[in-house]
Amino acid sequence: WQLKKNLYLCAMNIQDSRSLQALLDKKPVITIIPHTSPDGDAIGSSLGLYHFLRNQGHDVQVITPTDFPDFLKWMPAAQDILIYPNEERKVEQRIANSTLIFTLDFNNLLRAKPLTPLLEQSGADFVMIDHHQQPDTYAKITYSDDKASSTCELIYKTIVSFSSVEAINYEIATCLYTGIMTDTGGFRYSLTSAETHRIVATLLEKGADCTKISSQVLDSYSIDRLLLLGHVLNDLTYLEQYRTAYMYISSKTLKQFNFRKGDTEGFVNYGLRIKEAELAAIFIENEEDKLIKISFRSKTNLDVNLLARTYFNGGGHINAAGGSSHISLEDTLKYFLEVLPKFLSLPNAYQPMPTI
Ligand code: 5GP
Numbered sequence: 001w002q003l004k005k006n007l008y009l010c011a012m013n014i015q016d017s018r019s020l021q022a023l024l025d026k027k028p029v030i031t032i033i034p035h036t037s038p039d040g041d042a043i044g045s046s047l048g049l050y051h052f053l054r055n056q057g058h059d060v061q062v063i064t065p066t067d068f069p070d071f072l073k074w075m076p077a078a079q080d081i082l083i084y085p086n087e088e089r090k091v092e093q094r095i096a097n098s099t100l101i102f103t104l105d106f107n108n109l110l111r112a113k114p115l116t117p118l119l120e121q122s123g124a125d126f127v128m129i130d131h132h133q134q135p136d137t138y139a140k141i142t143y144s145d146d147k148a149s150s151t152c153e154l155i156y157k158t159i160v161s162f163s164s165v166e167a168i169n170y171e172i173a174t175c176l177y178t179g180i181m182t183d184t185g186g187f188r189y190s191l192t193s194a195e196t197h198r199i200v201a202t203l204l205e206k207g208a209d210c211t212k213i214s215s216q217v218l219d220s221y222s223i224d225r226l227l228l229l230g231h232v233l234n235d236l237t238y239l240e241q242y243r244t245a246y247m248y249i250s251s252k253t254l255k256q257f258n259f260r261k262g263d264t265e266g267f268v269n270y271g272l273r274i275k276e277a278e279l280a281a282i283f284i285e286n287e288e289d290k291l292i293k294i295s296f297r298s299k300t301n302l303d304v305n306l307l308a309r310t311y312f313n314g315g316g317h318i319n320a321a322g323g324s325s326h327i328s329l330e331d332t333l334k335y336f337l338e339v340l341p342k343f344l345s346l347p348n349a350y351q352p353m354p355t356i
């Protein structure tokens with residue numbers, strides 16, 4: 001790889017680029033790991049980097065800590081991904097043999113459950129590329145930019161600064177476009193910058209098909225999934241006083257609608273369709289993991305990352321965060337209603353919005 005200095009002002013810094021170059025020069029056994037329950041950005045960034053490294057002649061494998069939705073399985077080389085725990089032995093062997101591990105779209109090894117212990121035991125060098133707040137310190141090289149719209153944007157910058165825009169081929173463009181599109185909510189969220197659009201323009205020039213990608217990711221509901229959405233919206237509660245809309249899904253309801261991985265993705269956003277709403281929440285019972293998975297979204301400068309961190313063992317971004325709870329769904333909802341006014345009256349509940 002040839003290092004192009006100062007090509008992008010906020011790409012990985014020169015010292016880290018040099019360290020990464022030195023690691024790559026050793027022809028490492030590379031594994032790429034996105035966060036658990038990977039979304040479009042997690043899979044898009046992992047596969048985008050995978051294609052690039054493979055094209056450069058590297059030995060590289062993507063491993064996901066859990067399965068991921070069918071609406072991402074069409075992505076180029078998605079079939080090459082090892083999914084834990086479906087391929088438990090292969091995954092364990094690969095991680096044990098890896099000398100370089102990229103962790104993408106997360107910044108704390110607890111977000112890679114159930115692979116966390118395997119990663120903690122690994123002797124590999126770690127590289128974190130991520131855009132969430134409060135990065136942990138496990139990686140030898142940390143490229144973390146919480147002003148970036150998506151990890152895919154950071155992978156784009158990494159590829160261009162280590163090689164050139166010529167290295168972006170159709171496969172890479174398709175993967176990165178998908179992640180940028182999903183993490184910006186279709187180029188709508190506040191971190192969508194002029195630079196995001198410039199990057200996306202290049203990805204389109206490289207062959208990413210925006211119509212096909214959005215149809216494969218967004219217009220791909222099963223009838224069960226659409227009816228589940230209807231059921232959930234029917235029970236939505238709007239608390240005018242707190243400008244908060246919340247929804248919940250019990251495991252019984254999930255079974256009733258033949259739940260498949262990814263079916264509830266994006267549901268939380270519907271709460272923000274209410275004009276006055278500032279905060280939306282969804283609580284989903286996960287019988288298998290014996291927890292309630294929670295997602296928060298906001299459309300002003302209300303910091304749902306703070307809400308998730310302070311009360312729900314979670315984290316994320318100002319406008320999109322998540323967490324979990326280990327009490328019943330009913331008790332979790334009660335707890336939420338109890339802490340909501342406390343959260344809203346915290347002095348730092350409203351953050352100054354980043355300038356981009
Ligand atoms: P989602 O609600 O789509 O699952 O996640 C929204 C954002 O919050 C994502 O950026 C995700 O990485 C982060 N997030 C979701 N759940 C958790 C969690 O349990 N812990 C932490 N630290 N972040 C989370």
Ligand code: MN
Nearest residue numbers: 041105151183
């Ligand atoms: Mn992301």
